[in-house]
Amino acid sequence: MGPVMGLVLCLSCLLLLSLWKQSSGKGKLPPGPTPLPIIGNMLQLDAKNISQSLRHLSKVYSQVFTVYFGRRPTVVLHGYEAVKDALIDREEEFSGRGSVPVVEKANKGQGRVVFSTGNGWKEMRRFSLITPQNLGMVKRSIEDHVQEEARKTNGG
Template identity: 50%
Template sequence: MGMLDISLQSFNSVSLLGALTVLLLIYFISSSSLDSHYNGKEPPGPTPLPVLGNLLQLDMKRIFITLPELFKKYGSVFTVYFGPKKVVVLAGYKTVKEALGNYDDVFGDRDPLLFVDEANQGHGVTWSNGDSWKEMRHFALSNLRQFGIGKKASEDKIIEESHHLIEVIKKFKGAAFDTTEPLTYAVSNIISSIVFGSRFEYDDPVPGP
């Protein structure tokens, strides 16, 4: 029994040492490859850990605070790793405008979601990419223009709805709140005003069956 315990302890020690050795090798390999990438080829950013990336350095519950702090340190274009996935972050109005306006071929695509891609097979305006997205966008815009999109009438409706949205935001008196519903209602009201000529109050009851 004593010899069995010693053997098990030796096996556990060897296994632990082997695992640590593998992790160290992964760390050094990934660090060296990242250093070569950061040599003027990719945007700067915090050094990631193997597998975990920068997850331990990011407050995922308050990512809207963490990312601006990285922006102050690394500039308006920087790299973070959400686990093994690399993400290049563009911060600031001018940077985003320049990227989408002057380099739309590079930044025009969006990150595909596997379950969405399987569901719509790459079709539709919302999640399509590349040539398919350009064709769908052209089709959608050309049809929306028939309803007044891009004309003075639609601009007036957007401005009017923005005033209603501002009034809703003011009711919270600077306190934190979930913006999902108010923004969704505002967008829906703009579409409703343009297409049907009427809008709905944000606190309208849900219609019954």
């Protein structure tokens, strides 16, 4: 077996492994166009008019579908009903945030305030809302601030 045949065999094995990994990793993702290894669905999307490409895919796969940008799956919600269902009717399932690998590596998995998600985010939010109140910083309502500024502006 020559070096060319060995290279073709290795590339074929990598291609099959990539396809198997993508199909087994889908889990509970909605249907969508079959992605290519490494580049995903990038060839099926027009970079100059991505909204038109997504609109066309929504007609084929329904209002909720999955596209791959590279090896990363992205669930697309197209249309008012799909967005309403996701953000209002199923808010707990869709309340998480995506991960940013560079930030995760830099912060060693601790997303701090901006990039936190899940229970860490809920605790951080609760702390940032309650602590200023406990320190007496948010005792007056916004209406009081507006009235005070109006009095200063009117010279009263």
